[in-house]
Amino acid sequence: MIYREVRDHVVGHTCSARVVEEGGQVTELATDWLPVAIVRKPRETGDPIFEALTGVGADGPLDAKWLSEVPADQLLAGLQQLVTLYEKWIDARAEEGQVLSDPALRAQADLHVATCRAAAGRIRAGIALLGDDPQALEAFRLANRAMWLQDRWKKDRQGRRDGLIWRPFQLAFVLLTLCSASSGADPDRDVMDLLWFPTGGGKTEAYLLLTAHVIFLRRLRAAGGPEGAGVTVFMRYTLRLLTIQQFQRAAAVILACDLLRRSSNLAGAARLPAHFATDAQISIGLWVGAESVPNKLVEAIEALKRESLGDQPASNPRRLTRCPQCNGLLHWASNDAKTDLEVTCRSPGCTLAGAPLPVLTVDELIYDRLPALMIGTADKYAQLAREPKTGRLFGLGTNHAPPDLVIQDELHLISGPLGTISGLYEIAIDELCSHKGTRPKVIGSTATIRRAASQIRALYDRRAAQFPPLGLDQGNSGFAATDEADPGRLYVGVTTTGRSAKFALQAVMASLMQAAADTRIPAAQEDGYWTLVTYFNALRELGGALTLARDDVGRSIEQYARRRLQEPARALPPPVELTSRISASEINAILDRLDHPRGHADCVATVLASNMISVGVDVARLGVMVVNGQPKTIAEYIQATSRVGRAAVPGLVVAICNANKPRDRSRYESFHNWHRALYRDVEATGVTPFAERARERALHAAFVICARHLIPELRDSPSGALAVRGDLEAILDRILARARSVEQSPAETAGAEDELRTFLDLWVNRPDLTQYWDKWKNSLLTSAEEAQQQGRATGLLPRPTPNSLRSVEASTAFALRDYEM
Ligand SMILES: [Zn+2]
Structure with missing residues (x-):
């Protein structure tokens, strides 16, 4: 079409x-x-129809500062204007579709128009939520305020006066997902909303705005109660390089959120409740492999000490070096008792200077303090099988609510072997996030994808909705339009x-x-x-x-x-x-x-x-x-x-x-x-978590993760499995239900059932198992690399299990020496 x-x-x-x-x-x-072709870039500001919103100077519904300051009726009217323009654009497409001569194309056009109208309806529902729910309105204002504030810090340093102006697609995407991200009971909670925008474009800002909204809303609703704290949002990337870059970007937003929490004079039109002053800090955590950041506090302190002596340790906790407000060097040091790492800005006059900043990069501190926003690489989730404290990230063993929002960036990279193994770990992540009965909202982004629906079903067991939905031409979806002037x-x-x-x-x-x-x-x-x-x-x-x-x-x-x-x-x-x-x-x-x-x-x-x-x-x-x-x-x-x-x-x-x-x-x-x-011509990507090879590698890992974190008797040792066999069977049934829901092939579900039951039998009949993860015969799991070296069979215990989702294929190390011909 x-x-x-x-x-x-x-x-x-x-x-x-x-x-x-x-x-x-x-x-x-x-x-x-010498064939030549020109590929035009999309305008991030979308169809010219949206220019009506920016024609009135800096004020208006695309201005983050304006959104955080105007009275509610003005704010709602401004946002209505955005969706009304989108609906006008859809009406024009509907008319265009009517005059197509080919009936098949006409039917396809109707379908596209209907999908666009459904998206517009969800945006309207998001605006209605802000009108009906005072807490949602306050959270939305504070989120815009935080985004504006951290943008102001950066621009003040550059001597720029311009404010933070949203692109129509960014604001529309946040409004579209607002209801389902705010309520576990929303009918679209089970939809994975996929932000599809060509590379660049500002996807990160859109989901940082939603992140800030979800964090503030949860705290307003908890009214000072413990369920408001804890990990609220998981943001996941596949590549370590990108993860650390994005951590630095997101840290500015989270530090602005925490500054707002304790500064009513900065909060614009929002009125801060009294409990904000005593609530837990709004913090950010970086969860990546030990080759980038030490996982243990003593190692982190040691790395900082070596660095102060002129060394350059590859694994270093100092992953935020400059203060997001003043750009001064941040000071990283352990406290006197060596029980914590303190990150402080010491620049005179900086509003972030003084008290330690809520920035956590060492695993031990992350499990203890539970950052509101957790940024991590997808492969780190293999640690859920090994480390009992990781359950706390999901609120297990604490009095905090489980995470509300999962953000998966660059979804097209979760494909092939990595995607297939990830799909198995996603089962466990979903189970742990849902232990209070509500599934988390999942959103994602991608620049190039085809047949996303089947990939999203296989990975997350959710329906998929692409935003912005397609229009009638490849060059214009309303929110993204080819830039003819470029x-x-x-x-x-x-x-x-x-x-x-x-x-x-x-x-x-x-x-x-x-x-x-x-x-x-x-x-x-x-x-x-x-x-x-x-x-x-x-x-x-x-x-x-x-x-x-x-x-x-x-x-x-x-x-x-x-x-x-x-x-x-x-x-x-x-x-x-x-x-x-x-x-x-x-x-x-x-x-x-x-x-x-x-x-x-x-x-x-x-x-x-x-x-x-x-x-x-x-x-x-x-x-x-x-x-x-x-x-x-x-x-x-x-x-x-x-x-x-x-x-x-x-x-x-x-x-x-x-x-x-x-x-x-x-x-x-x-x-x-x-x-x-x-x-x-973008190819469809395939993800097959229940295929035989994938099951053999990691299906049991998903099962063990659910078991040890959801059944308190099994948290620290696998030895008491027989006594809780009924609970284990219930988890097994839920995994099989998911297999039936995501897979096309009944043979794969049957295979999964066989393998899990065999594994369960092996497990419950071994009361002598005292370790979850070790190389000895009294442990349930062992590292896949080690098992391969020892030539250990996969059918027996300890069962070989991936240590990381990265090394999904066994590899052989060899060195190639230069030689002269
Ligand atoms: Zn500073």
Whole structure:
């Protein structure tokens, strides 16, 4: 439907081919050696219809400060205006749909319009909640206030006066999810709302606003009672690098929330209840692996001590180094009794200075203090089987309520083996979150996904709703609309026909690099094409290219310089590498270097990158990329290439297609056409948590997690299983019910039942088991790596269990030594 304007009329053979259309008629077929295509970027402000909201200066319903200060009737009227404009946009689409000539398309258009109207209805319901429920209104005001405040801190330092203006999609998404995030009884509680917006765009701010709302609402409702505290929101990422970046961003919001909690003079129109002053702090926690942050307090203190002596420990608790308000260096130190780590700002005049900040990065402190917002990597959840205190994160063994909201960022990365194993752990997470009878609300975001519904059913056992829903054209969904004024990103295809792949690569690299030195490039743009990003879809090829980028590229640059009317050849410093082969701290150093502009002594000339660059790398000055060989998936191609041309200059992507590789060749031959509907060809991702291989690895782990955390007798030792067999059977039945709900295949459910019952029998008949996790025969589980080394069979106890969701495939360590041919 949305791609109906894009038809495939022609495909090249060895060359590339395209059609020329005029007024919907094909007037010409043409072949190309250098096919080009422009992919336009969406406007984050959406359809021009929403300009009516911003036309009145800074005030208005998109202004976070305004939302936190105006009386209720004005606030509600402002928000109504937003949804009314959206409904106008839908009405126009409905009319457009009526005049389509093809009846099948007309029916499809009706369906899209109906889905849009349902979304508009949910946004209206969110606004009605603010009108009817004074606590929801106060929480919404405070959340906007906190977002505005932390934005103000940053902009004050930059000398900017502009306020925090929401994009229509951000505010609409929060209103759409407001009812189901606020109430366990809402009919949409079971819907996973998926924020679909191309890379960048501001998804994080939208869910931070919702996070702040949920945290404040829970505390207002608890009226000072203990259920208001505890972990309220889980925010999850897949990659460690991104997790730490997002932690720093979210910390500013949480510190602003906590400052508001105790400062009625800052709170705008909201009136703070008296109990806020004595409530638990609103805190943030970072839950990641021991290779980034020590899990134990003594180790954390030791790391800080080593650092103070000039060492640079790779695992370091100091993951927030600067104060979000004043940007002064934060002071990290243990208290005198060595029972706590205190993070303090000591800048005179800073409103956050003085008392320790509610920032927790060490596991021991996290389990003890229970941050309101927990940011962690998805793989860390494997620890639920090992560590008894992790139950506290779900309110178990405390008098706090369980978490209300789970946010899964970059859902498309939870696919393949990682997604499949995650799906099993999600069973346990859902069970632990729901121990008081209410499931948590789950929201997520993605930039590229197809058939999200089946993935979300398999992972979370929930219905899926995409926001914004599709309109009638790929370029406009109301809240996201193609920006016709923006030049977009230019894609050029180069074939290796007639030359070797290596020759083509070095020639293209050299040509682009020397061309960037052209004196005719306007000064404002000369930095934008200076640093060349070369993307490789295999590490193997990247290794060979390191030498190529030093020697061959240098030679070719000199040749081209001579041919280009005696231009001076550009100097070529050594390339840098951005791949999983280098350490996290080196990656951070490279990311910092990439910000250095042309002329800076440390400016990067060329960076050779693997798919690591595709997620979370956001360097505004990068403008040009060579894609060496087509990535396996279109989703990866979109993610990788959207790293260039993000801000400073329009992006240029040169794709080198190897004529001897079928995938490269077919994409080259139809280059022009598939770029016109790039998102149409995104592949569906598969997640099969109940498949045999996955069950064998981790199904029992999900079962053990539920058992030890939900049955108090089993919390510390697996020995008393026989006495609580009935409770164990009940958990087993719930897991099987979920298997039936998410799986298409009855054979898989039957297999799951067999395996779980066998495991349960083994367990209850072993009263001698005293440990949950160890390598000895008196333990129930053991690490999968260790079991493999010992050649232990999977059918016996202790049962091999993943230590992390990251290493989902067994691997072999080997070292490759350089040698001369
Ligand atoms: Zn400060």
